[in-house]
Amino acid sequence: xxxxxxxxxxxxxxxxxxxxxxxxxxxxxxxxxxxxxxxxxxxxxxxxxxxxxxxxxxxxxxxxxxxxxxxxxxxxxxxxxxxxxxxxxxxxxxxxxxxxxxxxxxxxxxxxxxxxxxxxxxxxxxxxxxxxxxxxxxxxxxxxxxxxxxxxxxxxxxxxxxxxxxxxxxxxxxxxxxxxxxxxxxxxxxxxxxxxxxxxxxxxxxxxxxxxxxxxxxxxxxxxxxxxxxxxxxxxxxxxxxxxxxxxxxxxxxxxxxxxxxxxxxxxxxxxxxxxxxxxxxxxxxxxxxxxxxxxxxxxxxxxxxxxxxxxxxxxxxxxxxxxxxxxxxxxxxxxxxxxxxxxxxxxxxxxxxxxxxxxxxxxxxxxxxxxxxxxxxxxxxxxxxxxxxxxxxxxxxxxxxxxxxxxxxxxxxxxxxxxxxxxxxxxxxxxxxxxxxxxxxxxxxxxxxxxxxxxxxxxxxxxxxxx
Amino acid sequence: xxxxxxxxxxxxxxxxxxxxxxxxxxxxxxx
Numbered sequence: 001x002x003x004x005x006x007x008x009x010x011x012x013x014x015x016x017x018x019x020x021x022x023x024x025x026x027x028x029x030x031x032x033x034x035x036x037x038x039x040x041x042x043x044x045x046x047x048x049x050x051x052x053x054x055x056x057x058x059x060x061x062x063x064x065x066x067x068x069x070x071x072x073x074x075x076x077x078x079x080x081x082x083x084x085x086x087x088x089x090x091x092x093x094x095x096x097x098x099x100x101x102x103x104x105x106x107x108x109x110x111x112x113x114x115x116x117x118x119x120x121x122x123x124x125x126x127x128x129x130x131x132x133x134x135x136x137x138x139x140x141x142x143x144x145x146x147x148x149x150x151x152x153x154x155x156x157x158x159x160x161x162x163x164x165x166x167x168x169x170x171x172x173x174x175x176x177x178x179x180x181x182x183x184x185x186x187x188x189x190x191x192x193x194x195x196x197x198x199x200x201x202x203x204x205x206x207x208x209x210x211x212x213x214x215x216x217x218x219x220x221x222x223x224x225x226x227x228x229x230x231x232x233x234x235x236x237x238x239x240x241x242x243x244x245x246x247x248x249x250x251x252x253x254x255x256x257x258x259x260x261x262x263x264x265x266x267x268x269x270x271x272x273x274x275x276x277x278x279x280x281x282x283x284x285x286x287x288x289x290x291x292x293x294x295x296x297x298x299x300x301x302x303x304x305x306x307x308x309x310x311x312x313x314x315x316x317x318x319x320x321x322x323x324x325x326x327x328x329x330x331x332x333x334x335x336x337x338x339x340x341x342x343x344x345x346x347x348x349x350x351x352x353x354x355x356x357x358x359x360x361x362x363x364x365x366x367x368x369x370x371x372x373x374x375x376x377x378x379x380x381x382x383x384x385x386x387x388x389x390x391x392x393x394x395x396x397x398x399x400x401x402x403x404x405x406x407x408x409x410x411x412x413x414x415x416x417x418x419x420x421x422x423x424x425x426x427x428x429x430x431x432x433x434x435x436x437x438x439x440x441x442x443x444x445x446x447x448x449x450x451x452x453x454x455x456x457x458x459x460x461x462x463x464x465x466x467x468x
Numbered sequence: 469x470x471x472x473x474x475x476x477x478x479x480x481x482x483x484x485x486x487x488x489x490x491x492x493x494x495x496x497x498x499x
Binding site for chain 1: 473474475477478480481482484485488489490491492493494495496497498499
């Protein structure tokens, strides 16, 4: 991923072939306005949670007014505390957040981290400017406990953010990082609450106390939900590994069979979290796109590039291995109102496209599908043979674009750019949908090319896979 | 053209937070 923001790790991350984030490029089109409402509604709830403490304070006995800088410092502290608690709620994969999509929630979590930290910094700065004698409190030792709690909370937050930014550089495993991240988040919130109680002003008196209790309960409750299987019975189901199939391009497909149930119904393009049921690996969760047809939810398959960690282990799964599947999640899904579909896949980003194509074939979908599939070379084309078979079952055109083709390669070479699109897109694409899936830079390039040939951004849905 | 919908969502949240903080500070000091 190219930007510092994207480099920052945030739950949930996984291995290649793992869905981490997806976003719709541009505004949502009017006939899908219904999907926009939950985001607006969700924002409204967030806004109320943020403004709530201030409203409750207004209803409390607030004592004598103080100079502006003091009050500004207090206000910033209250906002920072609310945002910190809500930061813990965002990535918790709560059912209520399902509508905005797990990956959108995580992206927002990362964006808001900056704003929250800015509020914390501004809070500290305002408090110090208002009364410079308070600088002495930063010495920690000998300082009152309310100041010590504040320093502890800020240190926890800074360590939390630094470990997230440098995680991949220092090769901190996802599992370890996640445990670290959740613990530091809890510590930061608890110490911030202790600090608030110690200060004993706005949020620690009168009706506003309820806001403090609610924020603490929401933040810690969300952490509990994240760590507890008890709350996730609804979406967590056991499966058994049927077989592991080596694929071209250094990938493997793990075929599963539902164990004691009929399987979780999913929409092609969605993803699930795979989990080993043993206690030691209980923190190890890995998101993967469903690669199989949605017509057979009892026998889902997941294809992953074997690099290290879970994916390397998955390549060695024996038939009969038990796995827990938490799914489906994600908003990357085909639209039924479209008259045709362009799928642009880069490398292992082919997996959601395979699910879409296999499902369309199983459902005898007669609409045209065009797959632009970027691979390094001929040996790297995962699913090459099956794509040939699918062509006989549906209206499918596959254009392989190779970045390192053999000299006699007659097809497209290089990258998927506007030229490739111009050569292969049909004339009338007014009611087509466009789905892009691959690494961050690949998705960026493909989206730019689509926009360059005149595809409206709001018709493009992009999904980024991140390598961990 | 890269538009990420979380950008406007985060922007809206930042705006609400700023509004709350400023309204609070002004009303407490001068209200």
